[in-house]
Amino acid sequence: MTDATGIRREEAVEAALGKLDLDAKARLLAGQDMWSLPALPEIGLKSLVMSDGPIGVRGVRWTADDPSVALPSPTALAATWDPALARRAGRLLAQEARRKGVHVLLAPTVNLHRSPLGGRHFEAYSEDPYLTGEIGTGYVLGVQDGGVGTTVKHFVANDAETDRFTVNNVVAPRPLRELYLAPFEAIVKNARPWGIMTAYNQVNGETMTQHHHLVNEVLRGEWGFDGINVSDWMAARDTRRAIEGGLDVAMPGPRTVYGEALATSVRAGEVDETLVDGAVRNVLRLAARVGALDGAEPVVTEPPAPIDGDALAREIAHRSFVLVRNQGALPLAPGRTVALLGAAARDARVLGGGSAQVFPDHTVSPLDGLTAALPAGALTYATGADPSDEPAPAGPGFALRAVCRDADGNVLGEASLPSGQVQWIGDDLPEGVSHEALHSVEVTGTFTPRESGEHTFGTRGLGAFTLTVAGETLYEGVQDMGDEADPFEAFFGAPLERGRAVLTEGVPVEVSLLHPLGQEHAAPLPGVLFSLAHLGPRRDPEALITEAAEAARAADTAIVVVATTERVESEGFDRADLKLPGRQDDLVRAVAAANPNTVVVVNAGSPVEMPWRDDVAAVLLSWFPGQEGGAALADVLLGTEEPGGRLPTTWPAALADAPVTEVTPTDGELHYTEGLFIGYPAWDRAGATPAYPFGHGLGYTTWEYESLELTPDTATVRVRNTGSRPGREVVQLYVTPEDGPVERPIRRLAGFACVEADPGGSAEAEIPLPRRAFEVWDGRTGAWTAVPGTYEIQAGRSVTDTRLRATLSVGGTDQRPDADQRFRDAD
Template identity: 35%
Template structure:
């Protein structure tokens, strides 16, 4: 432990320590001038630094200091490019330093449980492995620059409806496999300097005071030693939260809670060592960030042009080519007699969502202007607004659009969810496009066969009303201030699209896993779909989505060779050769899925366990290499309280999407024996039979019991089909009444448990 921090901690008064575990105002921590402890500043920043004019202001509804607005989380997630996201993280670090920001409040890594989630645009994916790897890359890039990340929102915060009071009811297996895995990957691969808890309750306890979540899982199991902070005003009981491991309450000064802490220590209600542990972590954080704040790069202006180019490049990699019949894209600028550009969003683009992630950009590329530059000026374009009131079609605007489209060589329609529909604070009501836009698409497509739809939205949208009539669809997302140039580059082939969907697009909302329970407004969010979220659900239900997870087309084609796998030293290495079979350079995202052919517990058909993005010139071949550990073959078993890898056959699958598997190989895996379930009074007969020692104890007992009853019980495989799910204590009550004249069934089971325990000691 750092000696200077030890000395500093000892020098602080109880009152000073109590103030250090809360903020000083909206965005700063407390300064202890006497002891030389400076304050540190933090601001929102999932896709750009959102710095208000003062640390006293929230700044949600006003312009903030200009910063680069990078693609939102949904867009970055669709790049599937960890190197690129790490580069964005470094750029965010430079801007943070220049804006005197020591902690950037991001990334947001919550799972997309429903496409209605109001903050889905901030989050990377529906899949925990993809989210975890991308989140770790962002944290590593940011913290390399000496700026701390704050990974959020831990955990079970997957809706905006009543999020400050809603109770997320999640079984432990689902929690571990789906909702905690991304955080675990980030903690272990990137060691974020802070983790932010969420507002909601998790299984009846606020996450800010959740001992299981913060102490047992985060600190003890994962080994996290950084600062845990609250979301703003998310502390309810400061003593409980401190004991659970929440170090920093935001915002501050929260003097009432400081008084409570001092009083609790003095009365003996709170051991001062608990407070000291949190203060120590705060001092360690201050030491980390102040060292970077004194570097040469700190407070130096960043290269605005270079960062804008990075925003453009990231946006271009995020755009997903969903459909491209007859190779209508890319457009040939010199061959079009005229191009119709239709839709208000072409001139007034949606490029980010609302709420705490909203950034004041340093500049903004306008799609219409960038397209005009590509074709040699506005003389080669025809523009129609297409819609104003999204809900009510404007016949005059649609007629103008149809006329211009029919006179052009092709039409590009910019459509998407209206401004203000995707934001922190509330969930969406629909995934359909507004009626005015649907009618516009239908009528323009009927008049112009070369019709390209460009979508601007932060989550999946339904398209069944119109997609059959259009040959090409580009998903542009909310891709930040450089998205206007990025989409023009894609449309005209200057950039080959390489984005892949990081979430499933359903045919309709009622197809989605959480449709029946999501956001029903009763302060309970019951995760009844369990582990079957996203593509896991569609696979298991054999339900075809509109576009599957991982889908995305290219202007070239890729061929997959055979999949190869070898296991040595507990690590399985998987390789597959990828060849660019087309005439354009391009990037392919190779996705590796694992399927357990037979399992004791129900499992998804397949699960993503690795991915890589390869840049390939025409005719070039490269090898995608993946490494799998036993964890990648495991499921979480709540009975055993551990991850379980069962020996047996698995199928490894390499594909261009979750539904486009190009190569497979079967592997026979042998894993070490797993710990048997912990036995207790109400353990099932099958649990007693699962481990040799407990089975031996049970068999001896059953032999004794059978000698005293008229209807002996067999432990044959056939009998266990029926009796296996009986708790042993109930079996004794049902068949062993002759043995219970002077003893209770509880005492008999306790005696058997003692025998098992004695044999194991």
């Protein structure tokens, strides 16, 4: 963008603003529906469309008829430690957004992994604010490279899900600035995002959608943010306080605290119209940037070259896999036979639950990936253990569609369903269907069982249901709220068993779930929310584990895939523990006893306890690996690709060891009593040892750290590949201050870089030393202050595996660090 172009864009914004009356301005600040703002043809303004992310782009209709590329989870993207790869991911998502007519992606999530119990942990990047800011910057730059806006979220301290609508998070000034605000600040300054989303929660007594200090004084004032500030959905609560607190858009619409309510408040003298003008100006600026305002040249006139979504999803997956243990088991030697074990190997979980869900047009499971990659006869499979023993939305084997009818039984429209879950929120209805005319929805189609035996069917949701399988009505009745106080739990909680049917493997049967709609069971948001659920035949768990152990004993290598479920990791609730669900731990123990060459693949978006980790030959973390996860897994297991990931968050051996476990408010408040000490700084302070430390990850080669040289601004690290394979190394830089009057973490990540080298070759990483690494937030002066003294700079492979050290002397606030010493010797 040239300066002249920017000036003309601002002129177009001002000209459009000058043509609007109060009612039009107020209407523009309120969503016209679930996902969009109203068009104003009189000024050449198109409707601005938003869509959920962060691993794919839903579009305005959440339907399998318009599939989305599903990339690996945000924890996986952060595990690559590669902002350039994050930027490529953002460009792909911009490509997807443009294809779906979306102007603004509701992502990325840059809240921190304060506690491993955070239910939405998988949707955020890291426990470290610097790593989070770097990956988030790459992501935002990539999306906006494609001419699509972002909304960096959830501003701020939305680090847990329990009582998220009402909780008051009490955070002291230093941790608020140095931890929770830091990634937002870095992204605003380095990527200039076009949007921010403010959170549901309060911070220090004020709701974020009306937090004048943090939004107007910090975000806009100190940092110079000039984009749109949109509320999280249903978060805006008060018209006057929201507009005075810097909230530009209240979503969703049309019933919000803005619109008509805002115009009325202005006319009553309760709100200054200049505040409305400021918010409208921000919306129009966004419209101009994305090409939705006539007379304003968009920021991007020629989108980047097309990106192959499948190829990029596969690349990010194998670059994200973290090999935390390897006793020579990986990569698999040619010609070895493999026993693949675990229900998650066949039905992999490729993405997390909640608003991050999309419908890819295909998914590659570990079983699919290894079947394609290994020679015929080399692979056997056994279930071993299922992570879930309750019905879940109907999946593999079902071919379903949703049929919408009016009160007379006439078909209004229909849509295909990739699972038994209907989740139409707002106007996200099949084409030709309106809420006014819609009387009933029937989920109908066929089910072809993968196993013979007694199958369980159920429902999830509120209201009347008629469930029919193979011509037999298994249930007809009404589900009320009962003792459940939260309507979201009824729609997204555990399905209820309704009946059973004995079915034969491979023989299709007709299934139907009819759901008449009624206002007495209306959803929390305007929409249609219910599910057809299913659970396959239950075999004796001990027999399944014994069968898996026998298969492992007969193979050269046993690969066990263990996983969490949507009932463990999802939006809307926090985790109760870190245990793997079901009998999966027992399965791993039995397989490891049968075959010492056992590899465990952990299909989870965030930490889980692995009590067997020292008893197996290898442990590979695959996160939620996206639609190409199984193909990427085969690449890594067979050695076609190296596992490129490093841990973006510490993995404890047990929940009891974790430094921060409190995520449940007391009397409406959650006090961040740990202050600066979350993640690895908390482990350092406690002198405790986790299962696997921050930054840890093994590749298929070895590295020698040869030298570390410092200037006041830069650290240069030379490494050499001492193994027999080409490899990639993530060189990490940590800053350790000397003891002094200011309490600080023992060490803090200050920079990192990815390098590559062939066997015997060397590579040099030049890593900037940010001034912020030597500063603290001074609450008395309200400013960042450099702390004078001596700092040790450590370079290495993880926070606990540093190989080289050197020192810097730092002067006062106005001075840069001085390079005091250089060391070339490893520890």
